[in-house]
Amino acid sequence: MGLNNYNMHCVRVIDPSKKIVIFLSAKDDIGRERKAYYYALKKYFNVVCCIDKELDQVIASMESQGEIFLILYPDPCEAIIPENILSLNYPTGCFQIDTYDGTKARLDQSMLFDHAFIFHPKYDKMLEGMGHPGVTLLPHAVETNLYPEFKKERKFDVGWVGRLDGPFYQIRKEQVEAISKLYITNDINKFYNQDELISVYTNSKIAVNISRDDYMIDANLRCFEIMASGALLITKKPTELDEIGLVAGKHFVTYKTTEDLLQKIAYYLQNENERKRIAFQGYQAVNRSHDFVNRVATIVDVVQNNNNRKLAPARNWGATKKNEVFFEYYAHRRKLFKALKYGIYLLKSRYSRSLYVFKNLGRIVFLNMKFYTK
Structure with a gap:
């Protein structure tokens, strides 16, 4: 679906009595927990789906139609974290659904968001221990x-x-x-x-x-x-x-x-x-x-009580630390050009793990070639 068509679709769904939640996922990438949250959120908000490259235009179209309550990255299978996540002027949040799998990377990525909603006990404490002030335990639920x-x-x-x-x-x-x-x-x-x-x-x-x-x-x-x-x-x-x-x-x-x-x-x-x-x-x-409605109530309370404070620890990081997290994230998602961009930033800063950068870039090239030659 083209971006212009997508934005037209967003405009049609707006209810002027409701605030807006931007759901950072393509609509056809929403399943299981994400689908349940999507529908639970729709009871109280205009929920607008978009992917990273659409975000700026979607925000621009939404600002004139209502208050943006939260920009939420629900840990989708395909959509990725936008590169400008740290410069947004609205509260941001992420789901970490399978926190036990790739824990370090997931917790590092959570530092990019004002609110980190952790689905498994003890990992919320781990993230708090890393210095994140906006951590909420949000266990699984059911419709x-x-x-x-x-x-x-x-x-x-x-x-x-x-x-x-x-x-x-x-x-x-x-x-x-x-x-x-x-x-x-x-x-x-x-x-x-x-x-x-x-x-x-x-x-x-x-x-x-x-x-x-x-x-x-x-x-x-x-x-x-x-x-x-x-x-x-x-x-x-x-x-x-x-x-x-x-x-x-x-x-x-x-x-x-x-x-x-x-x-x-x-x-x-x-x-x-x-x-x-x-x-x-x-x-x-x-x-x-x-129920997922209970969980949404928790999200609403947390975001409202925060009064729009910018909690994401990465907002205060130096460039190298930010670039490292973005590089690791895009490399893991096999996004070659984005990973290459942040890899170059790291190498230019005389990053001490240059071999790590080259190995990961090589891995992406190999895996992508293997995928496209099947």
């Missing part, structure tokens, strides 16, 4: 409005939705396959869209969360989706859920080993009243406090 009222009768003993392939899911594959041999389950190998996922969970007595092998404490989307469905959530111990106000034995159940998991499933299938009690308490807790 509770998509789920039916608590359902008592369910046809599956255990429900499972999620991929079973790849190097990060070997423990998951072993455990899910063990469950499927002993209990009535849905098709564990099928890909499910959102409506089908909800149907699986709302028809399951128990559903399990088995996270990546390298981060099994993850309180991910699946945890909240299961609880919102009214199924009993069983997840690995320890879990991040303990750190965000949910309680093992009250809202969900934990396991330690594969044998323990199978024993817990057997126990809670046999003890129906106890299973339903815990599942219902989890269902209530999620509906009360862990």
Whole structure:
């Protein structure tokens, strides 16, 4: 879509009674958490999507139509951080969704924004320790409005939705396959869209969360989706859920080993009243406090209470430190010309890691050539 057409589209969606949130993502790049936030934000704001090269013109078109409340980078798959993010005169914010993956780079990038919304406990403290004054823990959540009222009768003993392939899911594959041999389950190998996922969970007595092998404490989307469905959530111990106000034995159940998991499933299938009690308490807790609308309320409070102060630590950095973060970011995203630009800045400043710059530029060239010659 051309820029002029895009801006015309932006103008059409403006409601003069609402402030504006600029969502730094192409609309077709919005999925899962980002999609849920997009729609939750739309309840209160005009939400305008754009990518980095469109941002200046979108800001210019919006300024005459309403107050820009926040420019939010939602950690999209494709869109990138604008080069002028530090010179914008409006509050900026970023999501860090999978903070455990590439942690240093994610925390460094967060320093470019006034507000950093961190999805996993403890990483918010790490970023605060680096000197960022605008850090907010914003755990995963669920769109509770998509789920039916608590359902008592369910046809599956255990429900499972999620991929079973790849190097990060070997423990998951072993455990899910063990469950499927002993209990009535849905098709564990099928890909499910959102409506089908909800149907699986709302028809399951128990559903399990088995996270990546390298981060099994993850309180991910699946945890909240299961609880919102009214199924009993069983997840690995320890879990991040303990750190965000949910309680093992009250809202969900934990396991330690594969044998323990199978024993817990057997126990809670046999003890129906106890299973339903815990599942219902989890269902209530999620509906009360862990909807995306709750999370948006947190964002609004944080931004409003800040009174437009410029909090991004990188605003006060020297040129070399800024260029280093931008170089690493664009190099990781394989944006050759942007990475080359910041690499040259670093080399001209007699950067002590010149070999690092050349190696990363070479890597981008190699990966891009490999991609285009497939």
